[in-house]
Amino acid sequence: MACVFDASELNACRHIVRHCDQQYAWGLDAITCEYYVRTLTPLMRVVAPERRAMLVVHYHLDHRIVAALRDVNHPAHHDLWAQWSRKVLAVLRRSGLDWSHDSSIELDDLVQVALGELAQALPNYRYQSRFLSWAYSVIVRTAHRHLRTFNTRHHVGSHVSLERLEEAPPTEALKPHHEETTHARLLAARVHALLAAHNDARLLPIFRLWALEQYTSAEIGALVDLHESRVRALLNMARTVLREDPSIQQWRAASDDRLADSR
Numbered sequence: 001m002a003c004v005f006d007a008s009e010l011n012a013c014r015h016i017v018r019h020c021d022q023q024y025a026w027g028l029d030a031i032t033c034e035y036y037v038r039t040l041t042p043l044m045r046v047v048a049p050e051r052r053a054m055l056v057v058h059y060h061l062d063h064r065i066v067a068a069l070r071d072v073n074h075p076a077h078h079d080l081w082a083q084w085s086r087k088v089l090a091v092l093r094r095s096g097l098d099w100s101h102d103s104s105i106e107l108d109d110l111v112q113v114a115l116g117e118l119a120q121a122l123p124n125y126r127y128q129s130r131f132l133s134w135a136y137s138v139i140v141r142t143a144h145r146h147l148r149t150f151n152t153r154h155h156v157g158s159h160v161s162l163e164r165l166e167e168a169p170p171t172e173a174l175k176p177h178h179e180e181t182t183h184a185r186l187l188a189a190r191v192h193a194l195l196a197a198h199n200d201a202r203l204l205p206i207f208r209l210w211a212l213e214q215y216t217s218a219e220i221g222a223l224v225d226l227h228e229s230r231v232r233a234l235l236n237m238a239r240t241v242l243r244e245d246p247s248i249q250q251w252r253a254a255s256d257d258r259l260a261d262s263r
Contacts, residue, residue: 013041020056062131088114097143117142207238
């Protein structure tokens with residue numbers, strides 16, 4: 001069934017799309033602009049008003065790759081999924097999920113499970129974040145769930161030898177995970193406070209776009225109307241501010257110590 005929108009919804013979306021087009025100099029023609037409006041109007045219904053412009057930006061930046069991944073007849077469909085197979089592996093490694101205490105769990109199998117879940121979840125992507133960020137969360141969540149389910153089924157009704165118990169990591173080895181989560185939250189708050197207090201008010205939003213939203217410097221430049229080289233300079237300035245902060249220096253030193261102890 002086709003979606004029905006009232007004139008006010010269409011006009012509100014049209015206003016946002018045109019504003020983004022003008023602000024970021026996309027150069028959308030009238031037909032493309034109207035296509036954006038018809039596609040994005042239903043998605044805006046569940047998005048807070050202050051986030052709707054970012055929804056348009058996410059759509060503009062990512063809709064081509066999403067369309068290609070969804071459409072099996074698209075010329076780039078198979079090549080893109082092959083690329084994402086490699087990206088899934090990179091995400092698992094980056095998240096520390098590329099290993100298991102159980103040797104019967106193959107990494108290739110885990111990649112295929114995560115890739116399959118990503119394909120199934122793709123119709124639910126609604127451009128409320130960058131596609132890469134959304135896909136990352138799907139992959140990590142799927143891997144955690146698969147490992148948890150596999151381990152539960154594998155060990156139900158089985159006996160564990162004393163040798164296996166001795167091989168298991170001690171309780172103390174599990175604590176750093178929770179401690180690191182707390183440290184990460186405190187670190188994020190410190191980063192926000194430092195950049196928010198800086199004389200150049202552009203540092204915080206630009207750093208957030210780069211670090212959290214995973215925008216490239218070129219994409220950030222287009223969003224904030226700055227040359228890419230200027231964006232890189234501001235990112236370097238933000239990094240310098242963070243590197244010179246004693247609290248962050250102490251956090252980095254502690255992280256290095258933990259890494260050295262784990263080797």
